[in-house]
Amino acid sequence: MSDTPAHPHERKVYYPGQQAVQSARISGMDAYRALCAEAEADYTGFWARLGKEHLQWQQPFTRVLDDSQAPFYKWFDDGKLNVSYNCLDVHVQAGKGDKTAIVFEADDGTVTRVSYSELLDKVGRFANALKSLGVNKGDRVVIYMPMSVEGVVAMQACARIGATHSVVFGGFSAQSLRDRIEDAGAVLVITADEQRRGGKSLPLKAIVDEALALGGCETVRHVVVYRRTGGQVAFNPPRDLWMHELTAGQSPDCPPIWVEAEHPLFLLYTSGSTGKPKGVQHSSAGYLLWAKLTMLWTFDIRPDDLFWCTADIGWVTGHSYIAYGPLACGATEIMFEGVPTYPDAGRFWKMIEQHKVTIFYTAPTAIRSLIKAAETNPAVHPRNYDLGSLRILGTVGEPINPAAWEWYYEHIGGGRCPVVDTWWQTETGGHMITPLPGATPMVPGSCTLPLPGITAEVVDETGHGVPWGTGGILVIKKPWPSMIRTIWGDPERFKKSYYPEELGGYYLAGDGAIRDANDGYFTITGRIDDVLNVSGHRMGTMEIESALVSHPLVAEAAVVGRPDDITGEAICAFVVLKRSRPEGEEAQKIAAELRAHVGMEIGPIAKPRDIRFGDNLPKTRSGKIMRRLLRSLAKGEAVTQDTSTLENPAILDQLGKTY
Ligand code: WT7
Numbered sequence: 001m002s003d004t005p006a007h008p009h010e011r012k013v014y015y016p017g018q019q020a021v022q023s024a025r026i027s028g029m030d031a032y033r034a035l036c037a038e039a040e041a042d043y044t045g046f047w048a049r050l051g052k053e054h055l056q057w058q059q060p061f062t063r064v065l066d067d068s069q070a071p072f073y074k075w076f077d078d079g080k081l082n083v084s085y086n087c088l089d090v091h092v093q094a095g096k097g098d099k100t101a102i103v104f105e106a107d108d109g110t111v112t113r114v115s116y117s118e119l120l121d122k123v124g125r126f127a128n129a130l131k132s133l134g135v136n137k138g139d140r141v142v143i144y145m146p147m148s149v150e151g152v153v154a155m156q157a158c159a160r161i162g163a164t165h166s167v168v169f170g171g172f173s174a175q176s177l178r179d180r181i182e183d184a185g186a187v188l189v190i191t192a193d194e195q196r197r198g199g200k201s202l203p204l205k206a207i208v209d210e211a212l213a214l215g216g217c218e219t220v221r222h223v224v225v226y227r228r229t230g231g232q233v234a235f236n237p238p239r240d241l242w243m244h245e246l247t248a249g250q251s252p253d254c255p256p257i258w259v260e261a262e263h264p265l266f267l268l269y270t271s272g273s274t275g276k277p278k279g280v281q282h283s284s285a286g287y288l289l290w291a292k293l294t295m296l297w298t299f300d301i302r303p304d305d306l307f308w309c310t311a312d313i314g315w316v317t318g319h320s321y322i323a324y325g326p327l328a329c330g331a332t333e334i335m336f337e338g339v340p341t342y343p344d345a346g347r348f349w350k351m352i353e354q355h356k357v358t359i360f361y362t363a364p365t366a367i368r369s370l371i372k373a374a375e376t377n378p379a380v381h382p383r384n385y386d387l388g389s390l391r392i393l394g395t396v397g398e399p400i401n402p403a404a405w406e407w408y409y410e411h412i413g414g415g416r417c418p419v420v421d422t423w424w425q426t427e428t429g430g431h432m433i434t435p436l437p438g439a440t441p442m443v444p445g446s447c448t449l450p451l452p453g454i455t456a457e458v459v460d461e462t463g464h465g466v467p468w469g470t471g472g473i474l475v476i477k478k479p480w481p482s483m484i485r486t487i488w489g490d491p492e493r494f495k496k497s498y499y500p501e502e503l504g505g506y507y508l509a510g511d512g513a514i515r516d517a518n519d520g521y522f523t524i525t526g527r528i529d530d531v532l533n534v535s536g537h538r539m540g541t542m543e544i545e546s547a548l549v550s551h552p553l554v555a556e557a558a559v560v561g562r563p564d565d566i567t568g569e570a571i572c573a574f575v576v577l578k579r580s581r582p583e584g585e586e587a588q589k590i591a592a593e594l595r596a597h598v599g600m601e602i603g604p605i606a607k608p609r610d611i612r613f614g615d616n617l618p619k620t621r622s623g624k625i626m627r628r629l630l631r632s633l634a635k636g637e638a639v640t641q642d643t644s645t646l647e648n649p650a651i652l653d654q655l656g657k658t659y
Contacts, residue, residue, distance in 0.1 A: 011443050013442070014418075014441065016437055016439065017416060017418075020391070025300050025438070026297055026436050026439050032440065032449075047064055047453065051075075051076050051079075051289055054289055055081060055289055055292075056086055057079050058081055058085075059258070061078050061079025061261060062079075065479065071479070071494075071505070071507075072486060073485075075283065078260075078261075079261045080261070081261065081285055082159070082257065083156075083265055083288050084127075085160075086292075087328050090330075091116045092116050097117035098115050099332065100332045101114055101116045101332065102332075103335070103355060104334075104336075105334065105336050105338075106337045107338035112149065122149070124160070124250075124253055125247040125250040125254075126153050126250075129243075130188070131254070133221070133246075134187075135187060136163070137163065137263075139164070139187045140163070140165070140166055140185055141163045141186060141187065141188045142180060142184060143165050144207070145167075145170065145226065146170055146192050148337065151167075155313070155319075160254055161256075161257050162259045164263075165266045166180060166184045166266060166267040166268065167313055167314050167318075170314060172602070173207070173601060176277075178212070178215075180269050180277070182216040183489065184279060187220065187222075188223075189223045190223075191208045193205050193227055197337070197338055197339050197342075199343070205223075223236075223239055224242075227242060260284070262283050263283070264282065265284045265287055266281075267279040268316055270316075271531055271540035272497060272540055273530040273542065278490070279489065280427050281484065281486050281487065282485065286429075286480075287429045287430075288328055289481050290429050290481055294320070295326060297452075298420050299437070300436075300438055305391075306334065306355055306359070307358070309326075310361065311362075316426040316429070317361075317397065334351070334357060340370060344377075344379070344380050345369075345373030346384065348366075349382045349412075352385065352390060353386045358392070359390075359392045359393075360390055360412070361396065362396075363396060363398065364401070364536070365536050365567055367395070367400070367412075368565065368566045381411075387412060388414070392418055392420065393413045393419045394419065394420040394421075395419065396424070396536070397536030398535075399523075400421055418438075420435050427498065427509075429482030429483065429484070430482050433450045433451070433456055433522050434447055436451075443516075448521050448522065449520070454480060455480075456522065457475055458470075458474060458513050459506065463475070463506055472513065473509075475508055476506065511524050511526065511527055511528065512528045532559075533561075533568055534571060535605070539571070541559040543602060545559050547598045547601035548573060548597070548608075550597075550601060551593075553590065553594075556575070556617055557576070558627065558630055559574075560630045560634050562610070562631065562635045571606070571609050572609065572610040574617055574655055575614075581613045581615050588659050594611055612633070613654065613659070614654045615654060616651055617651070618630065620645060621645050629643070633656060
């Protein structure tokens, strides 16, 4: 799977097939350009048209964009609507109540189908239950749940009553959960007894108990527990309540609470360059509009499609492309509880065959690991499965290397399905730069062109455009409806992180990019800040460093990423202990202890792959850690940097050894 960097003139171009183009909603590049031109000619008129066409308003908006408090932009702000109403009631009222909304496949293969009417019932009951607990509009509710219909019900029920949810991925530790509960000031936590993944039961409720016991979560009045496995869990009434008992006596009829367009639908914590994760705040109307529109544009979703996004609801992908976007379109979607490698690495392909999935959306990491699995075990090679139902493929979360793209295109898509490489972020709410399946010629490794209305550009540090063919930083020049509104509780940090003065009002994505010299296609070159992307999961180096130095043995730590064939990047930690530098078995023991410690502080996804010990860290004369040098060491490259200022050149040898 080695990739030679694509030479601009050797780029291989893949054209969407005639059929894909003809039937597509945005059919052909002229249709794409026409939409772009519409947005350019009358930016607010363009968004106003879409906002009216695609959302149902209880009170229509008259104002489109309010930029008087920039960069705290407001969209459609005098309009009122309800997100859950737009995802559920509209379809039931249109006579589509019997249509399947969610096909849930459990870890053990059990399949459950939930129709739109049934989902509306469940959401109504649970929303009434939340109200009975005194949860009000604007209250924050933390959701720490497994992949489950109930997880979506919890999110939609919050939306129905105007409570702002904050979903925390089930892989985060008690400490991380506690930090998020405290920062959000949540009044309620919704969880499950346990989750099932890969044939194992993993705790959730116990971690909530631990998080709350750590203190600082005094705002939490109740913990609502969905019984998933029936495993033994500690129960602490009246704080703890079972979801099924709570909803049993409730009416399924819960009139939606109409909220302002800008009302915060959710907070989602994500990593930045400093230690503390930031609570990205999203709106109701602008967010939902884009979640829905990108389903229609990027996935060209149709009534008879079976859509499958493999993300977890704990990430933004699961918000936009499981909990909201597909439902806003009245689509049928798969929701999968388990992991791609259980009972074997053919699970995804088997599920596509069995359910006749038509649109499949996953992460490059998953593709790369399944390629490796197929190479080592022919029984799980996709050629053993009938994947003929597929018509569109997508990737998200990290750059996809051309070799993996081509494998995906050939072996999963049968050379027939357009691959949409979607670039976006937690902060953008939905896709930003991506091919359109019925229009854009595709180049493996490039996310191609921005969606209509999205003003992406590559600029230098002063906000000036750089010529095509020259690398720079990726910005979005104009605000768009689904953009981050603020960082919860920290508007100053929002301004500093995303609208730094030097850029003159452009949104700073935090990624580097380059546009192709000939066609202007975007290729993402990776983060320009101290953020790592491991298996599509975003992690701050400082966050991991703080976790390491909170261990009593650690004096100092520096974390960098190094390229990895499967996970994209791997975490490499350079550590100085308060005691003498360990070697051999002892170093291995301490490394294991440090990994476990990071797992406790943040979660298993943040555990460093490599740990290296030195007497000290390489620093410049002014005392700054030489991170570029550490990156070379992490890659096992020859050090070409100037090391003449190093007090102790012997550390280069020490830091070359991995434990
Ligand atoms: C970061 C955002 C997008 C939702 C899931 C991750 C990287 C995302 C791509 C892509 C290259 C990508 C960027 C971005 N990224 N998609 N198609 N090609 N890089 O959301 O956790 O907020 O991470 O993921 O570096 O900034 P997130």
